[in-house]
Each structure stands twice: as C-alpha cells, then as structure tokens.
Amino acid sequence: MGLSFEISATAAGGGRRAALHLPHGTVQTPVFMPVGTAATVKTVQQETLEQIGSDAAGAQIILANTYHLYLRPGHQLIRRMGGVHRFMSWPRPMLTDSGGFQVFSLSELRKVTDDGVEFRSHLDGSKHFFSPEHSIDVQIALGADILMAFDECVETPATWERTRQSMDLTHAWAARSKAHFEAHSHEVPWASDFPGRTQSLFGIVQGGMYADLRRESAERLVEMDFPGYAIGGLAVGEPRDVTREMIARTLEVLPSDKPRYVMGVGYPDEIEEYARMGVDMMDCVLPTRAARHGLLFRSAEPGEEGCSSPGEHASATAVRMNIKRLEYAEDQRPIDPACSCLVCRRYTRAYLRHLFVVKEPLGATLNSIHNLSFYLDTMSRVRGSLVDAVALAVDPQSDCNRNAV
C-alpha cells in the first residue's frame, strides 16, 4: 500500500482537513511542503527543519528535485545510501518531482520526442535522456514517499493547439509512468524497512491556461486512477485570477476523496486561498528564495494593510518586508511580533538587517527559518479554521438533535 487519505472535515468553500498516511509518517493537510532541491532545504539544518513553525512541530513533508539529484550525486549513489531519506537524514515524508520541470526550464538544447526528452546538463553540458520510464526509475531509486509522473511543461504563452498537443503527450507519458512504476515499485531502497508499503505515484494535470483542456486533462488522468493528483504548469507568469480559475475548474473534476496538489505556489495569501478551495498540498521555493534576498513575510498589525487579495474567505493578511531597508537598522522588534518561531523569539530586525548588509550566511539561514515558519503557520491556521468552520456548521444540527432527545 502506498498511502491512505482520511478526510475529517470539509468546509463550504471546498477546503478540507485530512490526514495523509505515508510510509514515513502522517501528514496533516492542507500542507505546505518546503523545497529541498539538492537534498537540503537551502541553508537550514534538518534538526531545525524539524522544529520550525510557531508550534515547533517542524515541516511534515519536504520535496527534493529529481533533476538535481540525478545529476549530482546521482540516483544510483543515493539508492546505495538507502534512499534520499537516509542520505540526508530526514526521517519524515518526502516527495520528488519528475525532473520534467527542470529539464524544461534549466537544461539546454532539449529535443522532445514521443519517447522522451534529450537534454544537456546546465552544469557541464553533458548529454542526458529522460523518458517516463527513466524518470520513474530515478524516483524509485531516490525513494521519496510520493513520486510524480513525467510530464511535458509547455512554454507560456502557448496556443490552444500547442497546449492540447503537449497535454496529449503528458497523458501518454502518465500512462507509461504508471505502468513502469507498477512493475518496479518493489525496487524502492527501503522496501524491507516498510514491509507491504510502496511509494505513491501522482498524475499531473496539464492543459495550460485553457479551462476546457484542464478539465479534459483531469478527466483523462482520473480514468487512469492515480492515488493522488497534481495540478502542474501554473504560477508560470499568468495573472492570479487565471491561476485561481484553472485550479477551480480542475478541482471540479478531480475526485474529492484523493489528495490534490498544486505545484509551485505561491505567496502566503495564495496558499491560504487555494487550501480553502480544496487543495491539500502545495510547494514553493518562494519562502527560502525570498529569504536569501532579504524578503520576509509577517502578519499585518491591526489597521495595517497586507498584500492579500479580497476573496470569499477573510484571510489573515501577510505583509512583505525587505530587511535591508534602513528603517530596520535599529529596530529591536522581532520580524513578526505575532510569530513565535525560533527566529522571532530570539533575534531583532536590527540584527537580521546587519547580517544581510554584511552578507553573513547566518542571515539567509535565519530569514529562511522565519519564512518557512510563516508558511507552516499559515497552513496550521487554515487547518484549524477548517475544523472550526465544520464544527460551526454542525453545531446547530447537534443542538437540534439534543433538543429532540
């Protein structure tokens, strides 16, 4: 068995509270997954990652990138080390992407055929070939709890015809990914540590910015029957309302009893909004990448305007602050007075600004810890409010029942 997904509450807007049981542990959803590109969430120690967030509960699940680990240190080396969990000493759940997105965004001289993609490494120009079967082989060697079907990421913008053609290729590759995974899933390096458990392969919905193609893609993938579904190819430069629309149209088609994952999003208010729409999993490099550039997220103070967009649900607003600004030079407050992450409990804005200005590596580390904590706290708050919303909706009924007794 790969995973089980237990939904405990569903709110009127579609958002749901669930537990995703994976071989390496249980993930409370909706969840944000920090990105650990090269088997490290940049600048953050694993022992710290296990403690981030105001509740000090840490990240529940993290990502690693197949493309990067395939090139260095190589998936066969990681297999020999027992898989990526043991290699990086991360005992909790993990997810790997298929390598597709990086092949299409980072590598050079790509040549796409029905069979797969030939490309040159962005590191040394060496020639490589990824087919759906090869991506799955690499991801089985890495041994994350969840792996992804190999997909083509169409360029943006693309015509309806081009998008349709690319989507069809993605569907063919999804079927081949699934067939290959089912034939080889027993080869995962931790097979003997978790008898009877396997990885879980998610399909990826494509279809660009066309609602009809998104729906069609979701329908085709659902026919193939994956244990979970991702929505890919979004947040690639399109307006936010287009992203929201594509997600909404896709969620209508995806089965409500399986986990639904939007890849590569987003700002704090976005992940909150999508979670309230019924998205269970999200990942993004934004909190860590922004941190390295001195961009921090904090909650708005009373009366302060945040960067949230108005929506159906009132969401707590997130304010962006650029720590290098002179106004923070002698500011003795923590980044976010409402945050109790280890950075906000200990360090001042003045100190973080100093570290950033003098280019001390500790600055990127502390900024990353806070931003990741802010993202995890956002999801924690959404999970709590989803349960509360359902309780509110149920309570009158309960009273009614009690009255009847």
Next chain:
Amino acid sequence: MGLSFEISATAAGGGRRAALHLPHGTVQTPVFMPVGTAATVKTVQQETLEQIGSDAAGAQIILANTYHLYLRPGHQLIRRMGGVHRFMSWPRPMLTDSGGFQVFSLSELRKVTDDGVEFRSHLDGSKHFFSPEHSIDVQIALGADILMAFDECVETPATWERTRQSMDLTHAWAARSKAHFEAHSHEVPWASDFPGRTQSLFGIVQGGMYADLRRESAERLVEMDFPGYAIGGLAVGEPRDVTREMIARTLEVLPSDKPRYVMGVGYPDEIEEYARMGVDMMDCVLPTRAARHGLLFRSAEPGEEGCSSPGEHASATAVRMNIKRLEYAEDQRPIDPACSCLVCRRYTRAYLRHLFVVKEPLGATLNSIHNLSFYLDTMSRVRGSLVDAVALAVDPQSDCNRNAV
C-alpha cells in the same frame, strides 16, 4: 569588579584548570573561543552554538572583532542596541580584540604615529583613525566582558631593532588604553544590568620572535598590572617551535594567578599543547574557516597516524580530512566515529561531501559545527586530564598520610 580567576589544579607541565568568572557567566579554562567576526560565528546559529561539543554544553565564550563591528554596523549603533551581547542575542561571555590586528592586516594606506593609526577601510576606502583611546571607546560601546589593549602588530619578519621600537609603542599604547579604560569603564552599555561589574582590560605582550623582547614586554605589562595578559603577534608564519619557545619564555614572566591568553592559535594539537604549558585561553578562525573549505578535524583511529607533533605530553592525535575527496562519496560513517556532536550523530561523510561538491550552504554550517565541537572537545579533554594529573600526583601523599594515622 571585572573578573575573578580561581585556579583549582596545576599540573607538572604548567597547565592549570581554573574558573574565570565574568559578568556574563563563568568560563571553565583552558578554553577555546570561537571567533564571531561580525557578531556571528560564521554560518552557525546562536542556538546551535549553545549546544556544540560532544557534551552539548556549547561554546562558553566567543570573540567579536572590533574593526569589523566598528565599520559595520558601527559601535554606536551596537551601544544603542544594548551592546554586542544583546545585539546578536548571545547571553554568555564575550571578548573583543582591539582592532589593531585587522587595521594592520586588512586595511589600506596605514599611517602609524605615536598617537595612533590612520587607515582606509578595506570595504570602501573611507578614512579612519584608531588611537588607544578610540579603540577602548569602541570596545566599551560593544561591551564584551573582556576587551584588549590597542597594540601595534609588527610585520614578520622584522629586525630586533624594529621589533623593539614597535614593542615600546605597544607598551605606551597599553598604558594609555588602561588609563582611558579606567576613566570610562562605567560607560559600558550593560552597566545597570550588572551593578558593580565592569569589563576587564587585558594587556598584550609583543616582542616578535625575540625571546629577550618577549620577556621584557611581559615584564613591562606586568608592572602596569592588568587583570589578564595576552600573548600577541604569534602564529603569523613562524615555525612552530619558535611559537612554542616565545610562549614558554613569556609564561615564565606572567603572573601565575592571572588568566593568560594566546591570540590566534591554532591547530587542535597546538591548542592542546599550549593549554598543557599553562595557557588558559585561545581563539582562532581555523575551525570555521577550514570548515568552509571542506577541511575537517577528527580523532585518529587506533594505529592511525595523526598530525600531532611529538611533545613532552602524549596528546590525542587529530587527523585532517578533506571532505571533497572521492573516497568519501559513499562513506556512510560520521566524520568522526568517536565524536558525538550533533553532526556526527546525524550526518554521513557521503552527505557532507555531496553538500560541499554541490556548494550547498548547509555544508559549511555542518562542517563548522563539527570542527568547533572538535575544538571544544579537545579543551574539555585537556581540562579533565589536568584535574586527573593533579589527583594522581596528590594521591601517594594521601596514602602516606593515611598510613601515618
């Protein structure tokens, strides 16, 4: 009161076990002090620094560099933030150097007069002037528990005459540093937090590589009566036996009831050797700088040859390993199987090599934590053996007494 120094044991070789009581806490000596140049021990979080070492007791005292903090963010800013302890959130003891070493090694266009040194910043070429009085003012604003007299660091090699002249200037500056400190010690930013406590100003012995000048310098400084004495201007490229000889000749003159600090040393076997000779405090950028270059220290395995030099005292040998070597690519052992620091408890050589090869910042962090732990463990072992050596020397006497009863 600045400090008190309680010696509990002295071994035959001169090494002593003591407790150095400072306003921000008590330091068990002999001690190695990690260097936190710009108010951060590079790449290491303060919460981690409080836990490094196999006993997880953390660093007892760290350094910060006056020259760097004077330039950025500026000592007056740090004063307004409550001093360097509060600024960087480090509640334990700290020490600042005088800025002299960096002025003479980093800055440009120095012009030395009896009054002080005019120099240009290595960052932006801006013009600055450091006199003994100004160095002390800056160090009082920073507010470390221990501050250092402003000294001239003579170039190496230097003639006896040139070294003598420079030493005389250092003595004149030491007297001016002391007079200025005594007049202004009440201005330390934490004065009201520790009523009746002040910083402690150490004098610095110079004299280059000339034993007679070293002795003379020590005698002049002892006449001035400092609460502690540093030996400066060593480990600047001279052969190791010269370093040892200069330290030995100086220790003969320095009072045995006051703390003695050798600045800027050294390799693990060096700090052990000097501690056994009677040096109480040492600092060096080596463990953290080497870590960032992938050079790690570990204890020798049985039968393995270390890099220790033969000496009067058998010292545990330290082996240097370069983590980038291919031989570690699939090595699942910790850096040092005999080490129980947080890095050796959790991470493999294979993972650390990967991080170094792909230039992930976490590599420098984990390497630094291990190397610092190795240094602290070395001193912890020396402290234990100093107590044991004294106990061994005393025991026969005790038996004799018992027999007489």
